[in-house]
Amino acid sequence: MSELQLKEVREVVCKARASSAPGPSGTSYKVYKYCPKLLLRLWYILRVFWRRGRIPDQWRVAEGVWIPMEENSTQLDQFRIISLLCVEAKVFFSAVSKRLCTYLAENTYIDTSVQKGGISGMPGCLEHTGVVTQLIREARENKGNLSVLWLDLENAFGSIPHKLVQFTLTKHHVPSRCRDLIADYYSNFRMRVSSGAITSSWHKVEIGIITGCTISVTLFSLAMNMLTKSAEPECRGPRTNSGQRQPPIRAFMDDLTVMTESVPGCRWILKGLEELVEWARMRFKPAKSRSMVLRKGKVVDKFRFNIADTAIPSISERPVKSLGKVFDCSLRDTTSIQSTCTELDGWLKSVAKSGLPGKFKAWVYQHGILPRIMWPLLVYAVPISTVETLERRAPAVELNGDNTGKMLYRAAVLVFLVGVTDGVKVFCNATRPHGDVNVTQCFGPLGGAVERNVSNDVSISTASTTVSVCVDTTEAEAEDVTYADVSVLQAQGRQRVQRPTEVEYGHVKAATAPGFRQQTAETNVDCLYSQPRRTRP
Numbered sequence: 001m002s003e004l005q006l007k008e009v010r011e012v013v014c015k016a017r018a019s020s021a022p023g024p025s026g027t028s029y030k031v032y033k034y035c036p037k038l039l040l041r042l043w044y045i046l047r048v049f050w051r052r053g054r055i056p057d058q059w060r061v062a063e064g065v066w067i068p069m070e071e072n073s074t075q076l077d078q079f080r081i082i083s084l085l086c087v088e089a090k091v092f093f094s095a096v097s098k099r100l101c102t103y104l105a106e107n108t109y110i111d112t113s114v115q116k117g118g119i120s121g122m123p124g125c126l127e128h129t130g131v132v133t134q135l136i137r138e139a140r141e142n143k144g145n146l147s148v149l150w151l152d153l154e155n156a157f158g159s160i161p162h163k164l165v166q167f168t169l170t171k172h173h174v175p176s177r178c179r180d181l182i183a184d185y186y187s188n189f190r191m192r193v194s195s196g197a198i199t200s201s202w203h204k205v206e207i208g209i210i211t212g213c214t215i216s217v218t219l220f221s222l223a224m225n226m227l228t229k230s231a232e233p234e235c236r237g238p239r240t241n242s243g244q245r246q247p248p249i250r251a252f253m254d255d256l257t258v259m260t261e262s263v264p265g266c267r268w269i270l271k272g273l274e275e276l277v278e279w280a281r282m283r284f285k286p287a288k289s290r291s292m293v294l295r296k297g298k299v300v301d302k303f304r305f306n307i308a309d310t311a312i313p314s315i316s317e318r319p320v321k322s323l324g325k326v327f328d329c330s331l332r333d334t335t336s337i338q339s340t341c342t343e344l345d346g347w348l349k350s351v352a353k354s355g356l357p358g359k360f361k362a363w364v365y366q367h368g369i370l371p372r373i374m375w376p377l378l379v380y381a382v383p384i385s386t387v388e389t390l391e392r393r394a395p396a397v398e399l400n401g402d403n404t405g406k407m408l409y410r411a412a413v414l415v416f417l418v419g420v421t422d423g424v425k426v427f428c429n430a431t432r433p434h435g436d437v438n439v440t441q442c443f444g445p446l447g448g449a450v451e452r453n454v455s456n457d458v459s460i461s462t463a464s465t466t467v468s469v470c471v472d473t474t475e476a477e478a479e480d481v482t483y484a485d486v487s488v489l490q491a492q493g494r495q496r497v498q499r500p501t502e503v504e505y506g507h508v509k510a511a512t513a514p515g516f517r518q519q520t521a522e523t524n525v526d527c528l529y530s531q532p533r534r535t536r537p
Contacts, residue, residue, distance in 0.1 A: 023063070024085070060185065109172045140294065220253065227276045
């Protein structure tokens with residue numbers, strides 16, 4: 001591998017959050033974002049470390065805090081440590097991690113159909129959940145057989161040996177310079193942990209990866225990929241209705257899902273995984289694992305799976321929540337959808353009773369409630385009628401004559417509906433030239449923003465006080481851009497609007513992907529009175 005380039009370091013710093021807390025060095029990302037000369041000096045220093053293959057001692061220290069992994073956690077093994085490291089070390093290992101991911105992807109050393117956690121650009125949660133849901137639905141509808149195991153590793157990040165990481169890097173033919181850097185980094189790493197006002201003494205980390213380190217996720221994913229791929233030959237995976245054979249094991253970081261068409265095949269894979277995990281000096285946690293067996297499309301409880309002579313609970317006893325989706329013995333999403341509706345009612349009532357002004361209620365709804373409700377609506381099969389019911393439950397905000405907050409609140413509701421029912425990404429925007437309203441927020445199934453806007457002809461109707469502007473795109477333009485934009489601007493004013501550039505409107509912009517039908521939005525929001533824009537002489 002060649003030396004680190006200035007472009008790589010700049011990309012890491014630009015993508016980092018400026019609000020990230022500084023580590024033991026006391027320097028934050030913001031310093032290097034706003035000081036280009038300091039960033040250049042940092043690049044000079046990083047090149048020296050890369051060339052020598054040694055990591056400074058100041059980078060091998062971390063401040064840690066305990067985070068509970070379960071509800072009502074009281075024992076030490078129910079907590080996980082999250083570390084705060086030096087920003088300079090995170091920049092360096094971010095560049096190294098990106099190089100390592102590129103090397104593994106180009107040589108196809110990581111099977112992205114099996115392991116998606118820690119791989120840049122891979123939507124693993126949604127895809128893994130979708131595949132498991134599809135296989136269960138097909139087995140239920142076709143009255144087929146299917147065996148599923150959801151396995152959870154006990155303290156996976158804190159129990160993976162450093163020798164296993166080095167063995168994995170050697171097994172995948174990672175260049176020696178990169179291996180030596182990682183080995184030197186973990187050779188004398190020290191950490192201390194704080195809890196309230198108590199701070200422990202410094203201790204050496206001899207096992208487990210450093211949570212919070214930018215390269216630890218890649219190393220853990222690579223090690224788990226080696227373990228899961230080693231157990232695959234025990235049995236083949238299930239086949240979909242389209243005839244495509246699925247892998248028997250799917251992993252997202254330490255969450256493993258085993259799927260086979262027969263119970264013996266599932267037992268063979270479980271035995272192979274148990275032997276491999278024991279060889280790696282790790283172990284599964286049966287209490288958090290779950291099992292499910294379908295026979296002729298129905299859940300049966302006469303088959304049991306064991307881990308170290310401990311029975312794995314079935315989903316008939318306790319449902320399992322895997323990668324953000326709940327699976328239960330009904331094999332349907334009805335219970336989860338009802339739970340989501342109940343939670344939304346509780347959130348809306350809490351906001352309504354908060355006593356906050358209307359614009360603050362709108363902010364809570366936009367930034368607090370909408371992001372939480374988008375994921376359940378994405379992973380569950382929610383009927384359109386249910387989505388419309390949720391929209392009607394969103395109450396109007398009492399603003400005491402402040403139409404600005406009402407406009408924002410209704411705009412957020414519209415964004416929520418379009419983004420869910422029509423499968424589009426939505427961009428909500430309002431401008432504030434003279435102290436009226438200012439909000440810019442992105443919504444959508446994946447939380448993404450519109451990547452590119454298209455300049456097209458605009459049709460304006462000035463026959464009434466309501467001005468509607470619709471933007472259309474041609475088929476040729478839709479093939480060349482990522483998204484085709486459709487916008488609707490509405491305002492209520494005392495005077496007739498001649499051109500849309502004379503006033504500022506609160507507006508909702510819906511962007512459709514190529515191949516979707518174009519969306520139109522119609523709202524009855526009460527906006528501010530339209531006034532001509534003031535121009536300098």
